[in-house]
Amino acid sequence: MDQNEPQLSLDEAYRAAFHFINQYYAREPITPFMLMLHSMGLEGRRQTNDPATWDDWLASVEKALASPDLPTPGSPLDNR
Secondary structure (H helix, E strand, O other): OOOOOOOOOHHHHHHHHHHHHHHHHHHOOOHHHHHHHHHHOEEEOOEEOOOHHHHHHHHHHHHHHHOOOOOOOOOOHHHO
């Protein structure tokens, strides 16, 4: 890893992901993105509007740390 790259906490990375999806939604205002952003909204520290969202986030972090490969878009949910 490059020494000059920022290191993000789980919370900071989550907010970065939210901002990334939000900017995409600003360009492509389609319902699935709006629903995703709503479920990702924070009610408190690590308390999302949809309680399962934070657990999904942690599972995604584990997968990212386990492999540098990205999943194929549209892959079945049972391959999470």
